[in-house]
Amino acid sequence: MFLQQVIESHRIKRVLEIGTAIGYSALFMVGLGCHVTTIERDPIMVAEARKHLGKVKEVTLIEADALIYDGPLATYDLIFIDGAKAQYQRFFEKYTPFLAPGGLVICDNLHFHHLKPEEVNRHTKQLLRKIARFKTYLQEITSFSTTFYDVGDGMSISKKVKP
Ligand SMILES: C[S@@+](CC[C@H](N)C(=O)[O-])C[C@H]1O[C@@H](n2cnc3c(N)ncnc32)[C@H](O)[C@@H]1O
Numbered sequence: 001m002f003l004q005q006v007i008e009s010h011r012i013k014r015v016l017e018i019g020t021a022i023g024y025s026a027l028f029m030v031g032l033g034c035h036v037t038t039i040e041r042d043p044i045m046v047a048e049a050r051k052h053l054g055k056v057k058e059v060t061l062i063e064a065d066a067l068i069y070d071g072p073l074a075t076y077d078l079i080f081i082d083g084a085k086a087q088y089q090r091f092f093e094k095y096t097p098f099l100a101p102g103g104l105v106i107c108d109n110l111h112f113h114h115l116k117p118e119e120v121n122r123h124t125k126q127l128l129r130k131i132a133r134f135k136t137y138l139q140e141i142t143s144f145s146t147t148f149y150d151v152g153d154g155m156s157i158s159k160k161v162k163p
Pocket of ligand 1: 064
């Protein structure tokens, strides 16, 4: 619902998604009139996504690790970051140059299930620290204006306000 409201209210047409999984959100956005370029690194997910997306011509599925992909891209009205949580800042820095002026970046799962550092293992603690650092980065970066939303598992919308 949140994604739908944002896409409709901002008349989003061109989307870049990081993290396709089985193609559920890509297909959903196509249903809202978008063209979606989506990047997925896991070959099992890619195979599933191909089954679901079939010959939907409004989706370009790129099988690659988004951290190292260096193939062609276009300009997007929205970048939806939904890949590995520990890498959000790297995704943001790498892909926001492809954002149109006034374009949006949505990041998902920023609450990370409301896990508390004192209740999780070392690896998850590290992940929570990275997500916290990324939120601070979003608050501080002056070329974007970011709002955090307490919907789902925590989302943010960052609007590009300067080139
Ligand atoms: C939460 S799922 C995506 C869900 C999907 N956006 C949806 O809402 O239907 C995260 C996906 O990101 C993929 N992923 C994680 N890191 C990635 C990377 N560096 N490059 C490409 N895909 C990545 C994972 O393999 C996984 O399938």
